[in-house]
Amino acid sequence: MIFDLANMIPNAVYHTIIQTLTPRPVAWVLSENEDNSLNLAPFSYFSAVSSDPPLIMLSVGNKAPNVPKDTRLNIIKREKFVVHIAHREQASAVTASAASFAKNESEVNNLGLATSDFDGFSLPRLSDCHVAYACEKYRVENITSSQAMILGKVLKVYVNDQVIASNEQNRLRVDPYKLDAIGRLGGDDYGFLGEVQDVPRPK
Numbered sequence: 001m002i003f004d005l006a007n008m009i010p011n012a013v014y015h016t017i018i019q020t021l022t023p024r025p026v027a028w029v030l031s032e033n034e035d036n037s038l039n040l041a042p043f044s045y046f047s048a049v050s051s052d053p054p055l056i057m058l059s060v061g062n063k064a065p066n067v068p069k070d071t072r073l074n075i076i077k078r079e080k081f082v083v084h085i086a087h088r089e090q091a092s093a094v095t096a097s098a099a100s101f102a103k104n105e106s107e108v109n110n111l112g113l114a115t116s117d118f119d120g121f122s123l124p125r126l127s128d129c130h131v132a133y134a135c136e137k138y139r140v141e142n143i144t145s146s147q148a149m150i151l152g153k154v155l156k157v158y159v160n161d162q163v164i165a166s167n168e169q170n171r172l173r174v175d176p177y178k179l180d181a182i183g184r185l186g187g188d189d190y191g192f193l194g195e196v197q198d199v200p201r202p203k
Helices: 010-020 070-078 088-096
Strands: 027-032 038-043 046-051 054-064 080-085 131-142 147-159 164-168 171-174
Touching: 027 054, 027 070, 038 054, 038 070, 054 070, 054 131, 070 080, 070 131, 070 147
Parallel strands: none
Antiparallel strands: 027 038, 027 080, 046 054, 054 147, 080 131, 131 147, 164 171
């Protein structure tokens, strides 16, 4: 079956992509509201872009016609944000943080999530996440009036010691079972880590 995206409405295009481009990593993004409260929201149009400089990408839409999401506004105005990699036990909280909250109402407080200082960074991180990236705005590209691509420069990475398998010769190895990161599938579905297979690269 062939889907011709040029002849489909945006909503149908969206569902075709999210049902087939799986699993996708989830960026659980903490940013700061105008009143200094903490905003938290998940995004699965998310990936690494570059190592030099270290850049990650978020694609963020509007929450209503001509009304950008708070995460997008916060990053544009305040420039700093923290991207977390959530694990299996946090899947429900990740979904709950996607609900529509009133402006400047903190998802972090509403969900009772603990935070910890992110050493050397102006924003905290979620205490229970095994991985967190301290980021600053690098570039924001408006793709359309309703969608923006945000490039963030990663300044620091927190990795929970318990998920580190080894760290030798500038080569970090994380135990994927202990990290237990969630993956976004289509609809309301998340995927979790199953079998890991080591497939060596050709020399």
